[in-house]
Amino acid sequence: MSxxxxxxxxxGAKAKGRRPWFLEHPDTERxxxxxxxxxxxxxxxxxxxxxxxxxxxxxxxxxxxxxxxxEPTKSEADARGLWTQEYLARIFRxxxxxxxxxxxxxxxxxxxxxxxxxxxx
Amino acid sequence: MAxxxxxxxxxxYSGPPDYRVVxxxxxxxxxxxxxxxxxxFLAQMxxxxxxxxxxxxxxxxxxxxxxxxxxxxxxxxxxRHEVRKAxxxxxxxxxxxxxxxxxxxxxxQAGRWVTIRQADALNAKVAKLTKGDxxxxxxxxxxxxxxxxxxxxxxxxxxxxxxxxxxxxTGPANYDAGIFATxxxxxxxxxxxxxxxxAEWVRRVLGADFKPKxxxxxxxGLGHNVLPIAAAFPDAEVIAVDxxxxxxxxxxxxxxxxxxxxxxxxxxxxxxxxAFEDESFDWVQSTMFLHETSYKTMPKxxxxxxxxxxxxxxxxxxxxxxxxxxMPLFEQAMRDWDAFYNNEPFWTKMxxxxxxxxxxxxxxxxxxxxxxxxxxxxxxxxxxxxxxEKGEDxxxxxxxxxxxxxxxx
Numbered sequence: 001m002s003x004x005x006x007x008x009x010x011x012g013a014k015a016k017g018r019r020p021w022f023l024e025h026p027d028t029e030r031x032x033x034x035x036x037x038x039x040x041x042x043x044x045x046x047x048x049x050x051x052x053x054x055x056x057x058x059x060x061x062x063x064x065x066x067x068x069x070x071e072p073t074k075s076e077a078d079a080r081g082l083w084t085q086e087y088l089a090r091i092f093r094x095x096x097x098x099x100x101x102x103x104x105x106x107x108x109x110x111x112x113x114x115x116x117x118x119x120x121x
Numbered sequence: 122m123a124x125x126x127x128x129x130x131x132x133x134y135s136g137p138p139d140y141r142v143v144x145x146x147x148x149x150x151x152x153x154x155x156x157x158x159x160x161x162f163l164a165q166m167x168x169x170x171x172x173x174x175x176x177x178x179x180x181x182x183x184x185x186x187x188x189x190x191x192x193x194x195x196x197x198x199x200x201r202h203e204v205r206k207a208x209x210x211x212x213x214x215x216x217x218x219x220x221x222x223x224x225x226x227x228x229x230q231a232g233r234w235v236t237i238r239q240a241d242a243l244n245a246k247v248a249k250l251t252k253g254d255x256x257x258x259x260x261x262x263x264x265x266x267x268x269x270x271x272x273x274x275x276x277x278x279x280x281x282x283x284x285x286x287x288x289x290x291t292g293p294a295n296y297d298a299g300i301f302a303t304x305x306x307x308x309x310x311x312x313x314x315x316x317x318x319x320a321e322w323v324r325r326v327l328g329a330d331f332k333p334k335x336x337x338x339x340x341x342g343l344g345h346n347v348l349p350i351a352a353a354f355p356d357a358e359v360i361a362v363d364x365x366x367x368x369x370x371x372x373x374x375x376x377x378x379x380x381x382x383x384x385x386x387x388x389x390x391x392x393x394x395x396a397f398e399d400e401s402f403d404w405v406q407s408t409m410f411l412h413e414t415s416y417k418t419m420p421k422x423x424x425x426x427x428x429x430x431x432x433x434x435x436x437x438x439x440x441x442x443x444x445x446x447x448m449p450l451f452e453q454a455m456r457d458w459d460a461f462y463n464n465e466p467f468w469t470k471m472x473x474x475x476x477x478x479x480x481x482x483x484x485x486x487x488x489x490x491x492x493x494x495x496x497x498x499x500x501x502x503x504x505x506x507x508x509x510e511k512g513e514d515x516x517x518x519x520x521x522x523x524x525x526x527x528x529x530x
Contacts, residue, residue, distance in 0.1 A: 004241075005285040012235035015226075015273035016280070017464045017471040022209070033223045040162050040227060067154045077139035084165040085136060092169065094441035095216060099177040102184045102213075 011069060039091055042086060135505070137164035137306040142503050143298075144310035147378025148246050150236050150294045159231045163302035166224050171305075171514040174217040181213035182451055189299065201404065201444065201453035203460070208454060209387075220359045222462055225276045225303070232299030233278065236291040247290045250374035256385040259366050266390050268415050270363055272464050275303075281342065281365035293343040293371035300345075306504050307497055307519035308345075311379070314497030314507070314519060316349035322495050323404075324353065327435070333357045333403035337389045337429060339422065340410030343385065344372035347437075350406065351376070351384045357403075359384040362391060364429055379385060392421040394429060402429045405436040409521070412440060412471045419471075423483035430528040437491065437525035441516050444472050455515045469515070476524045485526040496520035 025030040051070045055062050073081060089096065101107070108116075135493055140160045143149075144488060152160075167193055182204075190207045198204050208214040236243060251257050265282055272282040279292055300312050308314040323331065333354055338347040351359040361384055363369055369386035376384050389396060391414075405426040426436045444453045460468035477491035496507045497519035507519035 003139055005237055005291075007234055007240075008245060010237050010278075010285065012230045013233070013278040015229070015276040015278045015464055017272035017466075020218075020222065020462045022215045022222070022462075026214070029219050032219055036220065036223050037227065040159060040166075043154050043162040044158040047161065050155060070154065072139055077141075078134035080139065080161070080163065081136050083133050084162060085169070088165060088169045089173075092173070094381035095174055095177065098213065098216075099173075099180060102177070102180045105184075112430075 046083070046087070047080060050083070063119060127212075136168050137161070137301075137505065138503050139192065140164070142310060143301055144304070146311070146375050148243065148250065148290070148294070148374045150239055150243060150298050152235055152298070156231070158233050160228075160299065160302045162229045163224060163231060163299075164305045166220075167303060167304045167514075170217065170221050170224065171403070171517075174213075174220065175513060175515075177213045178208070178211075178217050178455070179451065181211050182208065182259055182469060184213075186211050192485070196349045196478065198450050201450050201457060204450045204454035205457055218458070218462055221458070222276075224461055224480045228299050228356055229276055229278060229295070230303045231302070232295035233291070236294040237285065240285065240289065240291050243294055244286070246289050247370055247374040248288055250377050251370055254373060254377075256367060258385065258387045259369065260388045261366075263364060263388055263390060264417065265364060266392065266414060268418060270469065272462055272466060274413060275459070277426040278466050281363070281368050284367055288370070288376075290367050290371040293368045296368075297343055297371070300407055304517065304519060307499070307507050309499035309504050311348070312345045312457070313349045314499045314504075315439060315495075315521065316346040317498040318495040318521075319346070319347070319406065319437065320353035321498060322352075323435075323437075326493070331403075333400045333434075335360070336404040336406065337362065337394075337397070337402045337426075338406045338408075339394075339426075340407050340413065341368070341372065341386070343368045344376055346384065346408035347384060347406065348376055348379065348381050351381050355383060355436075357383060360387055360397075360402075361385070362389050362394070364386050364388065364390055384429065391425070392418045394425045397429055399428055400431045401429055403434045405429060405434070406439075407437075409440040409441075411438055412465060414471070415467055416470065416474075419479060420483060422524075423480055423485075426527065427484050427526075432530040435491070435525060435527045437523055438476075439521045439523055440496065441472065441518075442494075442522040443476060443524075452515065457516075459516050480524070480526055486529065489529055490522065491525045491527060493523045494520065495523055 004049060021029055023032065024102065051067050052062050055066055055070060059067055140157045186207050269280060269282055275297065281292060283292060285291060297312065300308060334357055336350060336354065336357050336359045338359065338361040341347050341363045344361050347359060347361050361372065366388055369388055373386045414422065430436060441456065457469045460467045480490060481487065
């Protein structure tokens with residue numbers, strides 16, 4: 001009898017070819033990968049909650065089967081898409097601010113400004 | 122007030138549609154609510170990468186990377202590799218890259234979970250549809266070319282060819298189910314926006330006089346690009362060739378379940394198409410395939426396509442644009458990302474050559490060459506339009522270059 005492929009183990013299999021790493025320290029990148037997986041799963045849970053709310057609003061019975069069969073209308077789908085975009089903007093705020101810092105160029109630090117404000121000459 | 126109750130919140134929404142708009146043909150994997158939600162997240166994540174974080178890379182390049190390089194070396198960049206290597210030291214590039222690679226790996230995991238958990242059912246459905254069908258011609262003795270065996274393309278574990286069990290189709294089913302997430306829905310309901318565009322291009326440019334009797338698609342994968350061509354020319358006999366048996370099996374079952382009956386799926390190495398007679402095709406097509414071959418294979422492909430074409434026939438290769446002197450080095454470096462960081466190694470080498478010269482070396486005359494551009498044709502009421510979409514995804518944008526030739530009569 002052949003052994004049935006194990007989807008849990010195989011889903012996350014490594015692709016052939018040496019993996020490139022990008023961040024200064026590999027552990028930072030490992031943590032980033034774990035965090036991204038959590039970011040995904042929070043998004044999945046939120047979508048499930050949203051589906052349950054919408055089924056209830058439609059007066060339908062909430063069951064696992066009803067959740068799997070749920071079809072959003074175009075405007076519902078757009079609202080959910082927009083929520084995910086807002087969510088990603090919240091998650092990646094720090095990278096947005098990195099971009100804004102580039103646009104601002106050199107900025108004075110609070111320490112510099114404190115010294116400036118303390119001058120009496 | 123929650124977004125869900127705010128009717129005005131969706132006005133002007135721009136982005137991927139909900140995954141549930143995908144076309145579910147007869148062998149499409151089943152998906153639970155949460156599996157769909159995962160694909161929805163990944164499509165939005167890819168959009169965030171291309172419309173926000175990638176723009177930051179360009180800004181960092183202009184503000185930091187290029188000035189630092191010029192100051193240090195007293196000259197500007199001489200090629201795209203210098204640009205890319207300089208970028209790898211910048212946090213904007215590092216974080217965008219780390220997240221883009223992670224998103225691709227996560228997308229593979231999401232799709233593999235969906236398909237491998239239902240492997241038995243999927244494989245049985247495909248076996249039932251293809252059993253005894255003469256339109257599936259497999260060659261178990263075929264030696265896998267190094268172009269496929271060397272590395273798992275686009276981080277797809279097992280690449281196109283691996284079978285987890287006899288008759289396995291989980292690989293192609295994963296490709297089919299997950300490409301929506303990678304492209305943010307840019308390829309349309311059946312991931313066929315590229316093929317539809319090519320079929321429309323042929324109709325428009327060659328006109329009603331062009332009535333192909335036999336069409337060859339090389340490197341067909343699971344056939345998503347050739348089916349719209351087969352559908353547009355229903356009287357043509359279409360032969361789709363690939364080295365990977367799982368793709369061909371799934372491809373035939375998928376085509377049949379979509380009511381497209383004029384495609385035969387043949388397992389062969391495109392470097393040797395000697396099974397087909399001289400001048401036996403009116404049209405030879407490849408779509409996003411040349412970049413998965415090699416410098417040794419490409420001349421063979423060009424020579425074989427010329428041999429196979431009837432006089433008056435056409436060959437069309439659809440690819441991302443070549444790197445030319447007119448393309449900024451920064452853009453070239455960004456377009457190279459998938460080559461170095463998404464397991465598409467030949468991408469960088471393929472895109473730097475003079476394709477015209479290679480076509481001419483295979484015997485096509487200067488005046489026979491074809492150049493044009495196409496972008497994905499999708500139902501714009503549902504899917505984002507690649508031609509209009511803001512942001513830039515470089516090598517992944519659903520807009521391509523057509524390089525080809527017409528064999529003189």
